[in-house]
Amino acid sequence: MIVTRHLVIALLTSIFPNTLLADNKTTPLVFSAMGCGPYNSADLRAAKIYVKQENKAQTSQFLIHLGDICTGVAARDGKLTEKSYSDIKDLFTKGNTIPSYIVPGDNEWNDRPDPDVGWDLWCKHLLALEKNFKTEWQNVRQRERPENFAFVANSVLVIGINLPAGRIHDKEEWARRFRENISWIKAQFGKHKSEVSAAVVCAQANPIGGSGVAAAVNNRFSSFTKPFGKLAADFKKPVLFLHADGHKWIVDKPWENAPNITRMQVDRLEPNFPPVQITVDTTAEKPFRFERRLAKPAWNISKTKG
Numbered sequence: 353m354i355v356t357r358h359l360v361i362a363l364l365t366s367i368f369p370n371t372l373l374a375d376n377k378t379t380p381l382v383f384s385a386m387g388c389g390p391y392n393s394a395d396l397r398a399a400k401i402y403v404k405q406e407n408k409a410q411t412s413q414f415l416i417h418l419g420d421i422c423t424g425v426a427a428r429d430g431k432l433t434e435k436s437y438s439d440i441k442d443l444f445t446k447g448n449t450i451p452s453y454i455v456p457g458d459n460e461w462n463d464r465p466d467p468d469v470g471w472d473l474w475c476k477h478l479l480a481l482e483k484n485f486k487t488e489w490q491n492v493r494q495r496e497r498p499e500n501f502a503f504v505a506n507s508v509l510v511i512g513i514n515l516p517a518g519r520i521h522d523k524e525e526w527a528r529r530f531r532e533n534i535s536w537i538k539a540q541f542g543k544h545k546s547e548v549s550a551a552v553v554c555a556q557a558n559p560i561g562g563s564g565v566a567a568a569v570n571n572r573f574s575s576f577t578k579p580f581g582k583l584a585a586d587f588k589k590p591v592l593f594l595h596a597d598g599h600k601w602i603v604d605k606p607w608e609n610a611p612n613i614t615r616m617q618v619d620r621l622e623p624n625f626p627p628v629q630i631t632v633d634t635t636a637e638k639p640f641r642f643e644r645r646l647a648k649p650a651w652n653i654s655k656t657k658g
Contacts, residue, residue, distance in 0.1 A: 380633035381506040382411060387418030387457070387556065387596025389621025396439060398623040398653040403448050405626075405650055412629060413505060414487075415450050418596035418618060419457025419516060419556030427459040432470070436460070437477040444481060451485040454478050456499060457556040457596065458518025467521045475499075494536045497529070502540045508632045509548045511540050515555035515576065517597045530576045537580065541587050549634040550590040553580075558597040558617055560606045577607070585610040590639040592616060592632070603642065614640050626651040 384406055390396035406412055421440045426432050437460065444452040456474055464470040479499060482491050487503070494500040501512045513533045520526045537553065544551075559573035584591045584607065593615045602617040619625035624646075631641040645651040 378635065379506050380631050381413060381508040381510075382629065382631050383414045383416065384412040384627040384629045385416050385418060385554070385594055385618055386621045386627040387618045388420040388599055390421070390439075391423045391620075391622070395622045396443075398626075399443055399621055401653050402621075402626050402651070403443060406450055407448060409650075410450075412450060414482075414510075415444065415448075415452040415627070416512070416554055416594075417444070417452070417454040418554060418594065419455050420459045420596055421457065422459050424459050424463055424518075427463040427470075428465070430465045432460065432464060434473055434477075437473045441477040441481070445484045449485070451482050451487045453501065453512055453554075454481050455512045455554055455556055456514050456516055458516035461518075462516060462521040463518040494532065497532045497536065500533065500536045502536070504544055504548055506632075507547070507549045507634075509540060509544045509551040510554070511537055511551065512554045513537065515557045515559065515573075515595075517557035520572065527575065530573075533576060534579045534583070538583055541583055545587060545589070548589070550592070550632050550639055551584075551587065552592045552594055552630075552632065554594045556596050558595055560615065562598070562602050562604065562606065562615075562617070581607040581610040581613065584613045588612065590614070590632075590634060592630070592640050594618070594630070596620075601644070616640070616642065619644070623653040626653065 386402070390399045403415070406415060417440070422432050422436050440454070460474055461467055461470045480493065482501070489503045489505045491501060491503045497514060499514045503510055513536060514529055515533055541551065557573065559577050589612065591613045593613055595615070596618050598617050599620040600617065601619050602615065604615055605611055605613060606615050607613045618628055621627070626645045629643040629645065631643070633639060633641065
């Protein structure tokens, strides 16, 4: 169990400081990711059970929600209320002891008819969600864009960025945000390259196609995907680009000039699809392992009462 292992590591730190460094560099990073949901009451019920199960299992070091906390229809029709934001905060802060993070999605922000209101509500309830927890690592946020975060755990660099799909509500903001996202990734890659063995970059949007997303739609992301691919190629270590958006499972390598990038799109969060558990282990032949838990009874919410 992670809690027990953490206590042992803490004890070893006080006795053998160098031992902890060795452990962090060889112990795989394990975490759970979800996105695109909950979209209705059944999804919210399932999400609560999933978080409860995560805390019972204690095998994930952190949780991350990859954005889109409501349906696009509710967003576009202006039917999204503050409760949708507070429900997600409660999901991760009431009864949950596992450090949790979230990145913005288009449905709760730029797809609303009043995106500024949506952004204010997102910041009020969900910005810096991890401050509700004690973490074994140091969390940092970008000064220009505080919703972007980074930390290093078990020799893996984890980065979260504001990259939603949906409509371009403000061309100037869209372009500036892409530049600041790239700047943040570049700074973190440069700062931590010598000390980490891999990186995970988390966002909401599918910026590069697949799963029925037309390439033409994703051309608007080219000012992000091209420099990101170059940064990852220069990083020369395994990089996982983790996102939601498409509602269907994808694992592939779509950056032709950066074969060290693995892209993974999560399932939509609902009773048939629990959070995926991801293991980053650079000592293995495949550094990224994905456990969808679909065949595990404890995670089959569609057949579970509670």
